[in-house]
Amino acid sequence: MSIAVIGESHQRLSAAAYLATLGETVATTCLDTTEYEVAVLSNPSTRQTVGRLESTPEDEVEGVLIIDTPETLPATIQAWAPILTDRVVVVAACGLSGPILVESLCRQHGVLPTVVADAAGYPVLGEMRGSVMTIRAVKRGLLVGVPGQPEPDVIDVLRRIVPDGTATDRLRSSLSNTNPLLHPPVAVLNATNIERQIETTLFRDALTPSVSELINAVDEERLRVLDKLGLPDVPVLEHFVTYYGDQGLTGSTLRDALSTFPAFTHSRLPQQLHCRFLDQDVRHGLAPMAALGDLIGVPCPRTNAVVEISSTLLRLDLREDAADIAQAALADV
Structure with a gap:
């Protein structure tokens, strides 16, 4: 078979x-x-x-x-x-x-x-x-x-x-997808480089210390949502160490780990704002996560800020289906 x-x-x-x-x-x-x-x-x-x-x-x-x-x-x-x-x-x-x-x-x-x-x-x-x-x-x-x-x-x-x-x-699996945690903050804070189509490595150049701070802040809100649901998880860096620790990923910070991992060497910023970093990863990742937080009483102000800025940059309502997705996901618990 x-x-x-x-x-x-x-x-x-x-x-x-x-x-x-x-x-x-x-x-x-x-x-x-x-x-x-x-x-x-x-x-x-x-x-x-x-x-x-x-x-x-x-x-x-x-x-x-x-x-x-x-x-x-x-x-x-x-x-x-x-x-x-x-x-x-x-x-x-x-x-x-x-x-x-x-x-x-x-x-x-x-x-x-x-x-x-x-x-x-x-x-x-x-x-x-x-x-x-x-x-x-x-x-x-x-x-x-x-x-x-x-x-x-x-x-x-x-x-x-x-x-x-x-x-x-x-639900824990869906909320532990690292793409929505990384891509939207990186894209939002590097929007100028994306619009100008400046060739930029994703994890060595675009993932600056301040971008890492925003990623960690969004991740903390994700962890609070999962804790409230009785589905405790680990920070995003620990996921990457689990995934690739036996394949050369090392580092005590997210930036150190991702910027030096050989498999990510050639990863680049997208060349336009209308890309999966801001559309798919916000529409199907961060926006439903923030809506889920609203449903269970866990505020997600940093996540909401990324969603709002992403929607503004794309001139789209990336929250359009978020509440329905969150309600359906909550039925899994």
Whole structure:
């Protein structure tokens, strides 16, 4: 039985590649060729292949990993609805709205997955050049949020889909996605460089001490929200140490750790303000988190400030669906 990796994000290819190196039979979508090779950075001689999902019989798929954006999820679910029925599904890095949106879209298409779990980020970071994918980092202990009390066979499939994951409550997983905690503060405080399209490294140049202060302030509010819900978590720096501590990430501060981590060396600021840093990560991450705080009586003034400035910069109401997403997420607890 195979694992299908679907979605529009290029990181789906990284995840599919990594699973193939572990011996999984993996298929993915939108390949220009019938298969591609995988090179593992720690062992460049390793070569595995990943096949096309289009040529994989539906009844051979046991689990599905969705690596996508909230904006393109509707098209992905519509296209691949047949392989989601009675399958274990994991949606990665889509914020608080990710699993809620997948469940809603599945209902619209008459699809009932066995379970829809949430992964608190991309499981693998990689880079595709030609037909070779190079795996640069793997998130160890990535939180995988599962609703309810899943059966042992469901847990077994989840471990195949995210082999380096750690099972937890789905709301804790969604709120522990590091992208909404990092990207919006960095983008807001570097808006001038983004607008001027000044080439800026994300973690070495843009992540200044003052930006780190804002990130930590937003993270403190996240931790207070989780504490109030009875779902205690650790600061964002500790998540990164857990993810990449065995792969070269070191440092006593967020800036020191991220700016010197080899896998992040080439990360850059976006070249326009209308990007996922301010749109997706605020709309589906910070704005629902602040709305959740309102629902349970935990003020989030710094988070709200980032949301408000982001909305102003984009001339959009990034809170538009936040209250509904927060209410739906709260039902998971």
